[in-house]
Amino acid sequence: MGREFRQNKPLGGLTMFELDPMIAEQLTEVSLNSAVQVRCGNSNAFVVTASTMIPLLQSFGMGGVYISASRGAVEIIQAFESIGVDVSNIQFLDLVSSGILGGTDVPYSNVQFVDSPIMLESVLLRTLYILRTSPFERNFVFVDSINALSIYNDERMLAEYLHSFINTFRQREVLSVLINVPDQTPPLVLANLDLYCTALIDRGQVIIQ
Amino acid sequence: MMPTSVYTRDRCVTGIHGLDEILRGGIPYGSTVLAAGTCGSGKTTLAMEFLVRGALAGEACAHFTATEPSVKLLENIRQYSFFDMNMVDSGLINVFDVDVLYSWLGLDKATFDLDDVHALIKAIVDIVNTIGVTRLVIDSVTTLCYKIKSEQLIRDFLFTLGKKLATLGCTTVLISEITSATENAHWSSFGVEEAIADGIIVMGDVERMGHLLRFLQVVKMRGTSHSRAKHAIELTQLGVMLTPMLKWGASSDRTSRWGA
Numbered sequence: 001m002g003r004e005f006r007q008n009k010p011l012g013g014l015t016m017f018e019l020d021p022m023i024a025e026q027l028t029e030v031s032l033n034s035a036v037q038v039r040c041g042n043s044n045a046f047v048v049t050a051s052t053m054i055p056l057l058q059s060f061g062m063g064g065v066y067i068s069a070s071r072g073a074v075e076i077i078q079a080f081e082s083i084g085v086d087v088s089n090i091q092f093l094d095l096v097s098s099g100i101l102g103g104t105d106v107p108y109s110n111v112q113f114v115d116s117p118i119m120l121e122s123v124l125l126r127t128l129y130i131l132r133t134s135p136f137e138r139n140f141v142f143v144d145s146i147n148a149l150s151i152y153n154d155e156r157m158l159a160e161y162l163h164s165f166i167n168t169f170r171q172r173e174v175l176s177v178l179i180n181v182p183d184q185t186p187p188l189v190l191a192n193l194d195l196y197c198t199a200l201i202d203r204g205q206v207i208i209q
Numbered sequence: 210m211m212p213t214s215v216y217t218r219d220r221c222v223t224g225i226h227g228l229d230e231i232l233r234g235g236i237p238y239g240s241t242v243l244a245a246g247t248c249g250s251g252k253t254t255l256a257m258e259f260l261v262r263g264a265l266a267g268e269a270c271a272h273f274t275a276t277e278p279s280v281k282l283l284e285n286i287r288q289y290s291f292f293d294m295n296m297v298d299s300g301l302i303n304v305f306d307v308d309v310l311y312s313w314l315g316l317d318k319a320t321f322d323l324d325d326v327h328a329l330i331k332a333i334v335d336i337v338n339t340i341g342v343t344r345l346v347i348d349s350v351t352t353l354c355y356k357i358k359s360e361q362l363i364r365d366f367l368f369t370l371g372k373k374l375a376t377l378g379c380t381t382v383l384i385s386e387i388t389s390a391t392e393n394a395h396w397s398s399f400g401v402e403e404a405i406a407d408g409i410i411v412m413g414d415v416e417r418m419g420h421l422l423r424f425l426q427v428v429k430m431r432g433t434s435h436s437r438a439k440h441a442i443e444l445t446q447l448g449v450m451l452t453p454m455l456k457w458g459a460s461s462d463r464t465s466r467w468g469a
Contacts, residue, residue, distance in 0.1 A: 115420055116418075116420050118417055118418050118420060119417070119420055119422060120455060120458065121422060121441030121443075121452050121454060121455060121458070122422065122441065122443055124452050125441065125442075125443035125445070125450045125451075125452055126443060126445075128450060128452075129443070129445040129446075129447060129450060132447060133447070152418075154457060156457045157455050157457035157458050160455050160456060160457055161455055164452075164453070164455070168452075
C-alpha cells in the first residue's frame with residue numbers, strides 16, 4: 001500500500017469558476033501509488049482538469065509534471081491564470097508546441113518541450129528527469145490527454161506505453177492522473193486504461209440542463 | 210538439497226541511470242567494451258558520464274580524445290550538470306589529446322607499422338599504470354586505427370591493449386564510429402574490434418514518423434547476463450537516462466535513415 005495523501009486545507013478563492021467538489025473528495029480516497037483515469041467530455045474538459053489539478057496543488061500540497069498533448073503548455077497555464085490559479089510550482093512538458101515554428105519561445109521558465117507526441121519514451125524519461133529534480137515530497141504526473149496521444153500513436157503502441165508508464169510511476173509512488181475523452185480513444189487503449197488504472201473518476205457524461 | 214553457489218565477477222558500476230540494471234550490476238571489472246554508435250547517438254556523453262561517475266567514487270580516470278581537441282570536448286561536456294571541472298583540475302579525470310601523444314612519441318606519420326603500434330600501446334599502458342587509472346575511454350578507436358593499415362595489426366593492437374589494461378584492473382570503453390546501427394550492420398569500422406572486445410554496446414537512432422529516437426542496446430557482455438533489448442535514451446542535464454523501447458515502436462529500424 002502506498003502512502004495516503006490527505007487534504008491539508010480547503011479550496012478557496014475560486015468564486016468565478018465552478019469546480020466539481022466531488023472530484024476533490026474522490027481524490028482523498030486514492031493513495032500515492034495510484035493511477036487515476038479521469039474521464040471527461042469535450043465540453044467539460046477544462047472544468048474537470050481544473051477540478052482535478054487544483055486540489056492536488058492547493059489542498060494536498062503536491063508538485064508534479066503536467067504533460068500537455070492536447071494543447072500547448074502556454075495556453076493551459078494562461079487558462080489556469082485566468083481563474084486565479086498559480087501553476088508556477090509545477091513543471092509542464094509540452095508535446096505539441098515544438099512542431100510549430102517559434103512555439104518553444106515561451107515566457108514561462110517551467111515549460112520543457114519534447115519534439116512530438118510520438119516520442120513516447122522521451123516523454124517518460126523527461127518526466128522522470130523532472131521528478132528527480134522536484135523539490136516536492138509528493139508528486140503527480142498529469143497526462144492531458146490520452147485521447148490526444150491516440151491521434152498520433154498506433155493503438156498497440158499506446159496500450160503498451162500505458163502499461164509501462166503507469167507501472168513506472170506506481171513503483172515510484174508518484175500519482176498518475178490520466179485525462180481521457182473516451183469516445184475519442186481507440187477500444188484497445190480504453191481497455192488497457194481500465195485494466196491498469198486503480199481508480200476512475202467519471203465525468204464523461206455531460207448533462208445539458 | 211543446498212543450492213550451488215554461483216560465482217559472480219566484480220563489477221565496475223557505471224553509475225549511469227538504467228545501464229547498470231541492463232548489465233545486472235555493471236560492467237565486469239577489467240573488461241574492454243566497444244561503444245559503437247552513429248553520429249549524434251550520445252557515445253561521447255555516455256563515455257564521459259562513465260568517467261565522471263567513477264571520479265565521484267574516487268577512481269582515477271583517463272580520456273584519450275582523437276576526434277576533437279580536449280578543450281572543445283570539455284567545453285561541450287560542461288553544459289551537463291553531472292560534470293564538474295574540478296574533477297579535471299584535481300586530476301581525477303585526465304584528458305589526453307591523441308595528437309599530442311603522437312608528437313611525444315614521434316609518430317607524426319601517415320601510417321603506423323608494428324613498432325609504432327607497440328610504442329602507442331606502451332605509452333597508453335604507462336599512463337594508466339602511472340596514474341593508477343581504473344576507468345579509461347578512447348574516443349575513438351576508429352580514428353586511432355585509421356593509421357594502422359593492416360587488419361591483423363589492428364587486431365593485435367586492440368587485443369594487446371585490452372589484455373594489458375585488464376591486467377592493470379582498468380575497465381576500458383573504446384568508442385567506435387559506425388554509419389549504421391541496424392541489425393545487419395557491423396558494430397565496428399574495421400570489422401575486428403567487435404571480435405576482440407569483451408562487450409559491445411550499440412547506439413543509434415530509430416526513426417519514428419520523421420523523428421529520430423536515440424537507442425542503446427547491449428549486444429554482448431562477457432562475464433554477466435544482461436538484457437539484449439533496445440533501450441531508448443535521453444541525454445539530460447543529470448546524465449544519460451534509459452528506458453526499454455516500446456516493442457511496437459522499435460519496428461521501424463529497417464526504415465532508419467542509416468539504411469538497412
